[in-house]
Amino acid sequence: MLELIDVHAGYGRTEVIHGVSLTVPDDSVVAVMGHNGAGKTTLLRTAVGLIGAKSGRLEFNGEPITKLSPSRRVRRGIAYVPQGQQSFPQLTTAENLQVVADGRKRGKALIDESLDLFPALRELLPRKAGLLSGGQRQQLAIARALITEPTLLILDEPTEGIQPSVVAEIERTIIDLTRRGGLSVLLVEQHIGFALQAAQRYYILQSGRVTSSGAGGAGAESTVRSAMAI
Ligand SMILES: Nc1ncnc2c1ncn2[C@@H]1O[C@H](COP(=O)(O)OP(=O)(O)OP(=O)(O)O)[C@@H](O)[C@H]1O
Numbered sequence: 001m002l003e004l005i006d007v008h009a010g011y012g013r014t015e016v017i018h019g020v021s022l023t024v025p026d027d028s029v030v031a032v033m034g035h036n037g038a039g040k041t042t043l044l045r046t047a048v049g050l051i052g053a054k055s056g057r058l059e060f061n062g063e064p065i066t067k068l069s070p071s072r073r074v075r076r077g078i079a080y081v082p083q084g085q086q087s088f089p090q091l092t093t094a095e096n097l098q099v100v101a102d103g104r105k106r107g108k109a110l111i112d113e114s115l116d117l118f119p120a121l122r123e124l125l126p127r128k129a130g131l132l133s134g135g136q137r138q139q140l141a142i143a144r145a146l147i148t149e150p151t152l153l154i155l156d157e158p159t160e161g162i163q164p165s166v167v168a169e170i171e172r173t174i175i176d177l178t179r180r181g182g183l184s185v186l187l188v189e190q191h192i193g194f195a196l197q198a199a200q201r202y203y204i205l206q207s208g209r210v211t212s213s214g215a216g217g218a219g220a221e222s223t224v225r226s227a228m229a230i
């Protein structure tokens, strides 16, 4: 379980996150929604430790992680897939997976398990990641994150800028992943329909503050849309 308790964070002297508290229980999907610039990415960066909290606390599985480096948080079981389908463009798909698997006892098996989730990547293994489509790169980024055997997967707009047929595939995989148990997901997502379909709980972030939260599910869509005033 991840808990953020009254977290303040930002860049330099500028505070962007003004006292956010949220909980991601085990085996559940929590969606964070909000307009461009609301602070969603900043919140996720704070959760993974790329940005230090100015005040407030973070706990993972009941232990404080506020002062832990990103690599230590990864070792505790937190994986992060940043916005924008990032990968090593000069490395092949296979090498992008191998880089993460290197040094892990079950490295090869973990690559195989990831590829089972994204079978389309198998035929792309020899191709440079920089030549993949946005959707393929997103699948690669999630596959890579899963090789670290996370119990919490943090995804920043996994369907952004991706063609609809691939969006559906990525959405299905995310939902399947969480149904197998042992993994929770903190999901930032602009597609409200998908976010609520996947999530047991949602939070709406506006100007760095949680202005509304509630149970997920398709029934919450009209509430969320009016809370976001769209
Ligand atoms: N590296 C940075 N340095 C200074 N300010 C930043 C930096 N990154 C983001 N910001 C500012 O922080 C605020 C929140 O940005 P953030 O990227 O967290 O929003 P977001 O909700 O993820 O938006 P989007 O939906 O466009 O991805 C914005 O005002 C942005 O200009």
Ligand SMILES: [Mg+2]
Pocket: 040, 041, 042, 083, 156
């Ligand atoms: Mg963002």
